[in-house]
Amino acid sequence: MQQLLNTALGGLTLGAVYAAFALALVLIWRSTRVVNFAQAPMAMVTTFIALVVIDAGYSYWLGFAAALVSGLLLGALLERLVVRHVDGKAEINAVILTLGLFIVLHSLAAVVFGNEYRSFPAPFGIRGFEVGDRTIALTGFGVFTLVAVLVVMGLLVLLFRFTDLGLKMRASAFNAEVARLLGVQVGRMKTLGWALASLVGSLAGLLIAGGSLVHPGYMDSIVVYGFVAAVLGGLDSPAGAVVGGLVLGLSLSFVSGYVGSQLVALAALLILMLVLMLKPGGLFSSTTARRV
Amino acid sequence: MTRRNTRSPRSAGLTGLAGLVATTLVLTACGAGGRDDDGDGDGNGGGASDVGVTEDSVTIGGHFPLTGVAAPGYSEIPTGAKAYFDYVNANGGIHGRKIEYIVKDDGYNPTNTSKVTDELLLQDEIFAMVGGLGTPTHSAVVDQLNAEGVPDLFVSSGSLMWGDDVEARPMTFGWQPDYESEGKIIGQYVAENMPDAKVGLFLQDDDLGEDAEKGVRQFLDEEIVAVERYTSGNTDVGPQIAGLQGAGADLVLSFNTPSYTALAQLVSMKLGYKPKWFVASIGSDPNLVGSLLSQFSEGAIKDGASALEGVMTSEYIPGTDQTDDPWVQLWQKVWDEHGAKGELTNYRIYGMSHAYAFVQALQGVGEDLTREGLVEWLEENGEGLEGPQLAPFRYSADSHMGIAGMRLAEIKGDTTEPLTPVLVTDIGDAEITEDSSGQADDAPPESGIPE
Numbered sequence: 001m002q003q004l005l006n007t008a009l010g011g012l013t014l015g016a017v018y019a020a021f022a023l024a025l026v027l028i029w030r031s032t033r034v035v036n037f038a039q040a041p042m043a044m045v046t047t048f049i050a051l052v053v054i055d056a057g058y059s060y061w062l063g064f065a066a067a068l069v070s071g072l073l074l075g076a077l078l079e080r081l082v083v084r085h086v087d088g089k090a091e092i093n094a095v096i097l098t099l100g101l102f103i104v105l106h107s108l109a110a111v112v113f114g115n116e117y118r119s120f121p122a123p124f125g126i127r128g129f130e131v132g133d134r135t136i137a138l139t140g141f142g143v144f145t146l147v148a149v150l151v152v153m154g155l156l157v158l159l160f161r162f163t164d165l166g167l168k169m170r171a172s173a174f175n176a177e178v179a180r181l182l183g184v185q186v187g188r189m190k191t192l193g194w195a196l197a198s199l200v201g202s203l204a205g206l207l208i209a210g211g212s213l214v215h216p217g218y219m220d221s222i223v224v225y226g227f228v229a230a231v232l233g234g235l236d237s238p239a240g241a242v243v244g245g246l247v248l249g250l251s252l253s254f255v256s257g258y259v260g261s262q263l264v265a266l267a268a269l270l271i272l273m274l275v276l277m278l279k280p281g282g283l284f285s286s287t288t289a290r291r292v
Numbered sequence: 293m294t295r296r297n298t299r300s301p302r303s304a305g306l307t308g309l310a311g312l313v314a315t316t317l318v319l320t321a322c323g324a325g326g327r328d329d330d331g332d333g334d335g336n337g338g339g340a341s342d343v344g345v346t347e348d349s350v351t352i353g354g355h356f357p358l359t360g361v362a363a364p365g366y367s368e369i370p371t372g373a374k375a376y377f378d379y380v381n382a383n384g385g386i387h388g389r390k391i392e393y394i395v396k397d398d399g400y401n402p403t404n405t406s407k408v409t410d411e412l413l414l415q416d417e418i419f420a421m422v423g424g425l426g427t428p429t430h431s432a433v434v435d436q437l438n439a440e441g442v443p444d445l446f447v448s449s450g451s452l453m454w455g456d457d458v459e460a461r462p463m464t465f466g467w468q469p470d471y472e473s474e475g476k477i478i479g480q481y482v483a484e485n486m487p488d489a490k491v492g493l494f495l496q497d498d499d500l501g502e503d504a505e506k507g508v509r510q511f512l513d514e515e516i517v518a519v520e521r522y523t524s525g526n527t528d529v530g531p532q533i534a535g536l537q538g539a540g541a542d543l544v545l546s547f548n549t550p551s552y553t554a555l556a557q558l559v560s561m562k563l564g565y566k567p568k569w570f571v572a573s574i575g576s577d578p579n580l581v582g583s584l585l586s587q588f589s590e591g592a593i594k595d596g597a598s599a600l601e602g603v604m605t606s607e608y609i610p611g612t613d614q615t616d617d618p619w620v621q622l623w624q625k626v627w628d629e630h631g632a633k634g635e636l637t638n639y640r641i642y643g644m645s646h647a648y649a650f651v652q653a654l655q656g657v658g659e660d661l662t663r664e665g666l667v668e669w670l671e672e673n674g675e676g677l678e679g680p681q682l683a684p685f686r687y688s689a690d691s692h693m694g695i696a697g698m699r700l701a702e703i704k705g706d707t708t709e710p711l712t713p714v715l716v717t718d719i720g721d722a723e724i725t726e727d728s729s730g731q732a733d734d735a736p737p738e739s740g741i742p743e
Contacts, residue, residue: 003538006563010530115359117551119584128562135564137530213527213554213584217360221526257531262497262523
């Protein structure tokens with residue numbers, strides 16, 4: 001019973017991180033119609049920036065803020081300096097470009113920050129809460145993770161659904177030409193989209209790093225699982241991404257605990273295949289494809 | 293303006309493509325990938341071969357994880373070996389030859405190991421592979437090395453494969469005690485001294501875990517209440533530790549790499565799980581694990597050494613804490629004179645120790661250095677070799693197994709306290725006996741170079 005509970009709670013915490021990452025993918029998809037594979041190494045770089053700040057003796061929260069701000073800047077810079085150049089060309093170019101960025105950032109981080117495992121502190125307890133005489137696999141930091149993800153999801157829903165800015169971002173992603181005619185500054189919207197997505201990605205990086213070990217490759221599996229979570233939720237819907245992330249985290253945790261940890265990657269792949277085959281729009285896609 | 297528009301066919305196609313890319317990434321993460329088919333060479337495995345040997349040099353190579361999940365600790369091994377080779381070279385080399393040591397990074401990925409081994413054999417033309425690290429990695433190249441007649445010495449892994457079948461792999465020699473023997477020794481200790489323990493096994497899901505479990509099960513069976521396996525690369529061991537806890541194991545025998553010792557300790561702390569731990573020698577370096585765990589908040593773990601306080605482990609060479617051991621004094625001198633940056637660590641001592649054995653063999657073979665000659669010399673003289681190892685090698689014409697045994701110890705503060713004398717055994721149902729060779733008490737020659 002305790003094992004069941006702990007496996008589930010562990011899965012939920014991990015799922016929250018997948019969800020955070022999926023949110024970043026959803027954000028960039030909705031604001032630029034690009035799937036950004038470089039999201040993982042971007043988040044890794046900003047997490048290392050936080051670690052540098054913390055190692056220099058400053059507080060965790062200063063490092064946390066530094067990571068988020070540098071995430072915002074990194075996203076904007078990459079959009080202006082790199083991705084902008086393939087704008088207007090086939091969409092595949094942008095996707096392949098992000099894969100290139102993936103490798104470049106990875107290697108640069110290894111050169112700058114080193115390739116070793118390093119521990120990353122957590123602002124809250126990393127011991128589980130005690131209920132009666134039992135300890136459950138939910139930590140202060142785990143709660144913080146869940147709350148942070150829900151807050152971000154809420155903010156994204158607000159942004160896209162209830163603000164002019166969100167509408168402009170969606171418009172410029174969807175049809176740049178028409179949006180421009182209607183007076184939307186499409187370039188700025190795309191930069192903003194990248195910056196915000198990178199910010200959310202940085203948050204995901206910090207959430208998975210807290211109380212664990214980091215190295216330049218630590219986000220690599222997250223990009224895959226985060227993508228599966230986003231597809232599960234339909235790539236379009238923030239709520240879908242969160243539900244997708246939690247479902248995936250739970251499933252993988254149970255596969256690892258009760259079937260075998262060697263099957264985790266395979267299970268993720270299987271889920272991805274099933275979703276793409278049976279419900280390509282995602283379980284929670286709010287867009288129904290209308291065939292004309 | 294409608295709130296949402298229909299999805300265009302183009303973007304739907306893009307989702308599919310992105311899915312494909314993600315699929316590829318998952319597959320890569322699974323570590324799929326075979327060996328290169330080329331690079332078989334023309335198999336000049338004859339006695340006349342002296343590739344890599346000149347009048348004044350001998351070129352050797354090794355593959356190590358300098359990056360990636362297995363790099364912490366293990367990447368220090370070649371720096372230790374290099375320091376010792378530099379020391380030997382600075383003192384004139386062996387039979388007038390300087391040792392050129394080439395280290396390649398395989399990132400603990402077997403596909404890369406094949407690639408870098410091809411480079412070592414074809415571009416660098418090494419005489420021998422020395423200390424190549426890792427069971428999955430070295431498995432990918434062991435047949436190639438044997439087919440081409442390249443001596444494959446002192447593999448840095450405790451798999452049985454490096455020494456139990458001399459006919460199939462005549463050029464390969466093991467070095468550290470095999471995991472099965474280690475499993476037997478800890479198994480017997482637990483059966484005799486902690487008969488009421490509920491034992492859980494925490495195993496890496498490959499030969500390491502399999503061999504160890506085979507050894508442990510010779511002595512423990514009913515006592516084992518849970519067996520959990522983790523996959524190297526998947527850093528979430530929460531479900532596995534929850535499984536051990538759920539089964540009520542109060543003694544966990546874990547056979548894993550150092551990062552996973554740290555991860556397992558972290559998760560146990562999270563779950564409030566406090567069993568007695570035995571961590572096999574390959575995963576128990578207190579300094580390394582401690583440095584990984586040292587930073588966490590709320591003072592849960594104070595500093596390096598205390599992270600593994602009270603953990604049982606095993607030792608087969610003296611470590612940095614034994615500062616009055618003559619071997620450790622030699623290693624300290626070598627590191628001070630020729631080391632790279634950083635302190636002398638147990639991993640560097642490990643590298644120096646196998647470098648020492650290689651220099652010993654070069655010295656013994658004499659001026660006419662051939663690949664066949666080297667292998668023959670080791671088979672004839674290996675068992676009696678002096679060296680830092682606490683128990684003798686098992687080298688003979690029938691076995692290429694490495695060090696025959698170890699002693700169990702408990703980590704106390706910065707050092708360890710022995711729980712048993714040096715025990716020796718062999719694979720299969722060979723008996724476990726106290727070592728009588730006096731190997732643990734020898735000292736290096738004055739010069740620090742084998743004579």
